[in-house]
Amino acid sequence: MRTPMIAGNWKLHKTLDEAVNLVGALKTKVKDVDNVEILVAPPFTAISMLATKLAGSNIKIGAQNCYFEPSGAFTGELSAPLLKDAGCDYVIVGHSERRQIFGESIEMINNKVKAVLEAGLSVILCIGETLEERESGEMYDILTAQVKEGLAGVTDMERVVIAYEPVWAIGTGKTASSEQAQEVHSFVRGLVQGLYTPEIAAATRILYGGSVKPGNVDELMAQSDVDGALVGGASLVAEDFARIVKFE
Ligand code: PGA
Secondary structure, three states: OOOOEEEEEOOOOOOHHHHHHHHHHHHHHHOOOOOOEEEEEOOHHHHHHHHHHHOOOOEEEEEOOOEOOOOOOOOOOOEHHHHHHHOOOEEEEOOHHHHHHOOOOHHHHHHHHHHHHHOOOEEEEEEOOOHHHHHOOOHHHHHHHHHHHHOOOOOOHHHEEEEEOOHHHOOOOOOOOHHHHHHHHHHHHHHHHHHOOHHHHHHOOEEEEOOOOOOOHHHHHOOOOOOEEEEOHHHHOHHHHHHHHOOO
């Protein structure tokens, strides 16, 4: 009942020319895929150009971040309504790089989740523990807080996707084993059930992120609670991302 989703988080990569070339190649490679929701999240500068290039295709566009106010005197920021206007369907919120490098608090992330939904867009809420938190046994408390506080005040879960990204697995080549991913995904689904209903928990997609590659996607996707992947590095290469989209 849950449509798998494969999302590419390009981070701070790709000029306009490079972005157009990448989606051009990708579009051809995944044109026959109709059972997976495919998303690319380029840098802000490429969004409106790619919206034109991808119109009518099976690839949607997401943003990697947004501010929580819709408009106003917030120099340098972008809002969910502006991202919608530029052609986005999704916004990624609370990525661990935003939390760690840019000091985003859980309250700010919750405000962003609500702002994205308010604008009529869908949100990918990222959660995940650091290696220190995993090893000290705090992992489940941390994940519980990230889910509960991240979703505080959110009633419309239909447009919420959760991405579990263990911080120690991002860009490090160290993927969580499929068993580790399944264990956390099942725990997170239980949290959603506790906050909402069993039906909502069963319908909510939980993506795994952290060094997903063509070589490990099949095993991850075989887990019953892994509903897709949020892919960084491997989403920058059309062939690799297309193979991940076509997981077996
Ligand atoms: P990675 O990044 O696939 O390069 O580990 C994942 C992410 O940060 O979303």
